[in-house]
Amino acid sequence: MFESISLQAPLFLVVIFFLILPFHGNSQTSNPEQTILLKLKQHWSNPPSINHWTPSSNSNSTHCSWPEITCTDGSVTGIVLINIDLTTTIPPFICDLQNLTHIDVQNNYIPGTFPTALYNCSKLQYLDISQNYFVGFIPGDVNRLSTQLRFLNISGNNFTGDIPSTIGLLPELQVLQLSQNLFDGSFPPEIGNLSNLEVLKLEFNDFMPSTLPSSFGRLKKLRELWMRVTNLVGEIPETIGNLMALEFLDLSTNDLTGDIPSGSFSMKNLTEIYLFKNRLSGMIPRTIEALNLEVIDLSENNLTGTIPEDFGKLTKLTQLVLFSNQLSGEIPTTVGSLPALSDVRIFSNNLSGELPPDFGRYSMLKYFEVPDNQFSGRLPEFLCHNGALAGVIAFNNHLSGELPNSLGNCRSLRSVRVHGNRFSGDIPTGLWTSFNLTELMLSNNFFTGHLPDELGANLSRLEISNNRFSGEIPAGISSWRNLTVFIASNNLFNGTLPQELTALPALTTLLLDGNRFSGHFPSEIFSWESLSTLNLSRNRLSGQIPAEIGSLPRLTELDLSGNEFSGQIPPEIGNLRLTSLNLSSNLLTGRIPVEFENAAFDSSFLNNSYLCTINPSLGIDVCSSKPRKSNRISSQLFILICISAVMFILALLFGFFVIRYNGRRKGELDSTWKLTSFQRLNFTESDILSSLIDSNTIGSGGSGKVYRVPVNRSGEFVAVKRIWNSKKLEIKLEKAFLAEIEILSRILHSNIVKLLCCMSSENSKLLVYEYLENCSLDRWLHGRKRRSGVTGSVRHDVLDWPKRFKIAVGAARGLCYMHHDCSPSIIHRDVKSSNILLDSEFNAKIADFGLAKMLIKHGEPNTMSSVAGSFGYFAPEYAHTTRVNEKIDVYSFGVVLLELATGREANDGDEHTNLADWSWRHIQENWPITDALDGEIKEQCYLDEMSTVFKLGIICTGTLPSSRPTMKEVLQILLRHNHQPAFAEKNGGSEYDAAPLLKNSRRENVLENGNGGLAWNV
Incomplete structure (x- = not known):
């Protein structure tokens, strides 16, 4: 018997081997769920x-170990694939x-219509397909989704x-989020x-x-109701008071009318209520x-009446x-004591009486x-x-007394x-x-004292x-x-x-009119x-x-009227591109510079008995044919020249000692700094x-100073x-420093400013960039402004349209690279004209990445802890929700386009x-679009192009993030429309029509087209 078994054993083992071979060969995918997942990956x-x-x-x-x-119990219950660049549809076999029970594919590029294939997921409880490229209608049988569904988020798509x-x-259903679509x-x-x-978000x-x-x-059971910018009209129903579980209510920026229902303040769980920008009354x-x-x-x-006790x-x-109502009466005293x-x-109300004294206590x-009320009495x-x-903002009231001493501490x-x-x-x-303190505005009061x-x-x-205020301007003003x-x-x-007054290099506006200054004008003013x-x-003031x-x-406005200036008007003043000039009521002599002999300056030279012109329409004497005898140099001028020479010699001596001092310090400094280079350095x-x-x-700015440093004798900078070396700002600035290092050290693009190296020591940090000769776009467009209260911008020079268009294209290239070609993508978060720098050829480069943030990494929240950036450039959803995506940069760039087309500033308007x-x-x-364009550069041959950039700026600043184009699409529009009467982009299902319209009541007119893409009608 044993012998027979031993003879049959080899045959038995062979049979077993062939039986298990198929299973062994397929052991890696034998689990059916794993097979489905691998099929998903391939799909x-x-x-x-x-x-x-x-x-x-x-x-x-x-x-089950894949993150x-x-x-649950060895069976797949959840799939989370956030921001991993999915570009195809959700397949039925999922x-x-x-x-x-749980599907989360937010922040991808999934196209197509609503995924009805998910109707077959019978146990689905959680579905998040937000921030994708879904289009079309929500199907009428959407209720075929699982009856167990508790969470549904389809926000940030293109559903209509x-x-x-x-x-x-x-x-x-417990959470329904349908916000930021095209419904x-x-x-x-x-x-x-x-x-x-x-939770309901619409x-x-x-x-x-x-x-x-x-x-x-x-x-x-509703805790949150979000309906901002949803075209609500009519009155708020009284039934809103029945939402006794409500904690958050936002009905702002609609067209609601009528009174606020009394029940809206009877919900005991309510923590936040937003009803701003409507037409509520009562x-x-x-x-x-x-x-x-x-x-x-x-x-x-x-709203009228008083603030409730x-x-x-x-x-x-x-x-x-x-703010911005018609409230009256006093602020209840108890409000000032709220802990x-x-x-x-x-x-901007009609409030009056004294401010509660315990505010801030x-x-x-x-x-x-x-501000803009009728408050009286003292500041708390x-x-x-x-x-x-x-901030203490209390202008345009009737407040009196002294400022609180506590403000000084x-x-x-x-x-x-x-x-x-x-x-x-x-x-x-x-x-x-x-x-x-960055701004101190004390005008139109009765303050006394001297300048510090x-x-x-x-x-x-x-x-x-x-x-x-009285006394002299102190020498310490330097x-x-x-x-x-x-x-x-x-x-x-x-x-x-x-003389020290002229040593302020950042000064853009100096108004000292209507005082009792005397003597001569400072002799050296090169620092201005x-x-x-x-x-x-x-x-x-007197002298020449x-x-x-x-x-x-950059001087564009000059007013020296009502003084005792004498001598001739320096012909060099004709080199200035002045928009306003007033030299009236002085003792000036000779002929006015030829550049001002036109009607634009017909009131600039009045009441100067010895001035003359060849243009009789200016209201001053016409110059005779015989030349006037020139006066010899006065003793005063001789003294002035001597003083200037002495000061020049002193400046040379000072420079010599500074160089020697820095030379002695080199050895000490070099040994304390660590240099990390990202480029080859000279x-x-x-x-x-x-x-x-x-x-x-x-x-200079909130984080430090910027220097222009020569690096060799050939004139390179x-x-x-x-x-800044400040312990109080150390953590914040350390983050800003590391943010710029992380981002700029990895970027090499012709339209992004190049980081050459960084240097750090225990007490200071330096970032060394390439130097761009033409500074920022902001300085060219707006010239740093301006007389107080003047609307519109004052330029130090006029930037023609071809240069502006070139700058728009260059900046768009830089942002396009950041959004679409970097991995992960980069959001700048502070795109503005002052962060677009220009080289000698007016090529634009994106700068200042201290606020930039890499796009969301897996498992991290896609929000920022606080809103950063600059007023006028904020996307509305960013200021409200701090949500971060590329569309906030698109909005900000749209504002830059509007600046380029109109010449106005981003915050141009009222408060x-x-x-x-x-x-x-x-x-x-x-109103005609041409009326909005910058009149200083508006030429017939560029009107179409300027109008298109203006309309593109409006599209980019659409209220709805999903309606804004991507930076890649913006760049394509700009490139295709250069010097062309119209443009159309048909690439990947997108069409851009430069038709003159925007007829609806919203900023966007976004339509689904036949290819599943979008069409912007501007």
């Missing part, structure tokens, strides 16, 4: 981010994973039409049937004008029961925003904005009691604007020198006109290095203008490289007008360090950005509007 073209999805012989359930996959009523037949139909009242709904959709359904009042409800309220924003409505009971309230209050914005008050003493106050303070009141007395000493020798290091704007605007008109200042406006009128004024490169550390002196400063809004209103009112 999605094997994206690199899931290369680790590979079969394994170690275990049949190895796929994108969730398993539902072969029979236990699948109506939201079907059948959406109300998903009984377990242009209606939303159904049947949403009110979703009895388990907790914001940023261009629905047909609709009222807020009363049926929404049945959503007893009084704010008197009875407040929502004691959990943290935010109230009822701004920009038509019950607001003083809201102990959790952090933001009280009521959590940090943001008070109640400007019991809370970390940060923003206090009460405790505004900065807890050391958080950033407020280190957090950045802005003080109290002009247009009745304040008196001296300015608190510490306020002049406050380190973080020192100002705060960051103060850039000082306005003190129409007060009673230390006011960062001052850009100094307005001190109509005070009691006297003495001479010190940025000065665009100079007004010294109505003083007692210095010829050096004619060498100021300079050393000591070349950089020895040139970081004030005379080489070309700019680099730009060096030095981070609460900007260039994008102004441009849209221009179109909406059917």
Whole structure:
């Protein structure tokens, strides 16, 4: 028997071998769920981010260890594929994973219509397909999705039409997010049937004008209702008060009318309420029961009456925003004592009485904005009691008394604007020198006292006109290095203008008119490289007008009238490109410069008895044919020349000692700095360090100074950005420094500024860039501005249209590279004209990446902790939600396009509007586009191109992010339309029509075309 078994054993083993061979050969994919996942990977073209999805012989359930996959009891229940560049549809066989409950494919490029294939996922509870390229309608049978569905997010796509009523037949739905699409139909009242709904987001959709359904009042579990920019009209229904679980309500930026329902303040769980930018009227409800309220924003409505006394009971309230209404009466005293209050914005009302004295005493008050009211009495003493106050904005009231001494000890303070009141007395000493203060605006009061020798290091704007300040301008004014605007008109200042006044390189506006200054004009003014406006009128200045004024490169407004200037007008002044000139009422002699002998300057030379011209229409004497006898050099001029020579010699001696001192320091400095290069360098550390002196400063900002540093004898320069050495800003600036290093060190593109190296020591950090000769686009377009109160921009030179178009294309190339060619993509977050630098040929380069952020990495939230950037360039959804994607850069670039086309500034408008809004209103009112274009460069041969750029700017600044084109599409439009009467882009299903229209009531007119792409009709 044993013998027979032994003989048959080989045969038995052979049979076993052939039986198990198929299983062994297929062991890597024997698990059916793993097979489906690998098939999904293949369907999605094997994206690199899931290369680790590979079969394994170690275990049949190895796929459960993949980070994108969730398993329960060994079976796949969840798939999370966020931002991995999926570019094809969701296949039907995904539902072969029979236990699948969770699908999240947000932030990809998935095309096609609504994925009805998911109807077969019978256990699906969570579906997120947001931020993709889905188009078309939401199907009428959407209720065929799993009856267990609890979470549905389709935001940030291109869905159009109506939201079907059948959406109300998903009984377990708790979260419904349909925001930021292209819906242009209606939303159904049947949403009110979703009895388990907790979050409803419909914001940023261009629905047909609709009222807020009363049926929404049945959503007893609703915690958040987001309906900003949804074309709501009519009154808010009383049933809104039935939403007793509501914590957040945003119905802002619609066209709502009528009174605010009293029930809206009776919801005890409500923490935030936003109803701004509607046409609500009536009084704010008197009875407040929502004691959990943290935010109230009822701004920009038509509300009347008084602020309810019950607001003083809201102990959790952090933001009280009521500006731009018609509220009257006093602020309840108890509001000033609220313990959590940090943001008070109640400007532009008819409020009166005294401000509650306890504002800031019991809370970390940060923003206090009460201008354009009728408040009287004193400014509250405790505004900065807890050391958080950033701004005191209280202009145009009837406030009186002295400024609180506590403001002088407020280190957090950045802005003080109290002009247009009745304040008196001296300015608190510490306020002049406050380190973080950037603007101090005290005009139109009764302040007294003298100017200080020192100002705060960051103060850039000082306005003190129409007060009673007296004394001389101190010699220490030369230390006011960062001052850009100094307005001190109509005070009691006297003495001479010190030479030190001309040592302010950042100064753009200097107004000292209406004082008692005497003596001669300072003899050397070469440091005023940025000065665009100079007004010294109505003083007692004498002597000759210095010829050096004619060498100021950016001067556009000059007023020296009402003085005692004598001698001839220097012919060099004719070199200036002045938009305004007034030399009237002096003692000037001789012929006026030929450049001003035209009607544009017919009132510029009046009341000068010995001036003459060959143009009789100017109202002054006509020059005789005989030349006047020239006066010999006066003794005064001789003395002036001697003084200048002495000062020149002293300057040379000073420069010699500085060079020797820096030479001695080189050895010490070189040994303490670490240099990391990213390019091949033709300079050393000591070349950089020895040139970081004030005379080489070309700019400054919140994070530091920028220097223009020579690196060799052939005239080459680099730009060096030095981070401020401040312990208080250390962490924030360290992040900004590392952000620029991380991004710029990896980028090599002709339209992005090149980072050459970085240098760091224990106390300082340096970034060394290529130097661009023509500085920023902002300086060319706007010239750093400007007389206070003047609307529109004043340029130091006119940038013609071909150069502007070249700049637009170059900047678009740089942003396109960042968005589409970098991996991961890069969002700049602070695109603006001052961050677009120009080389000698006016090639544009994107700069300043301190705010840039790599696009979302797997598992990280796609938001920023706070909104960064610049006013006028914010995308509306970014300022509201801090959500980060490429479309915020597209919006900002659209503002730059509008700047290029109109010559206006990004924040051009009143206190609460900007260039994008102004441009849209221009179109909406059917005004000719040509009227919006920059008149200084508007030529017939460029009108089509300028109009197209203007319309493209409007498209890019659309309210809805999904309606904005990508930077790749923007670049294609610009390239195709250069000097062509019309353009059309048909590539990948996108068509751009330069038709003259925008006829609907919104900023966008975005239509689905036959190829599944988008068509922008501008």
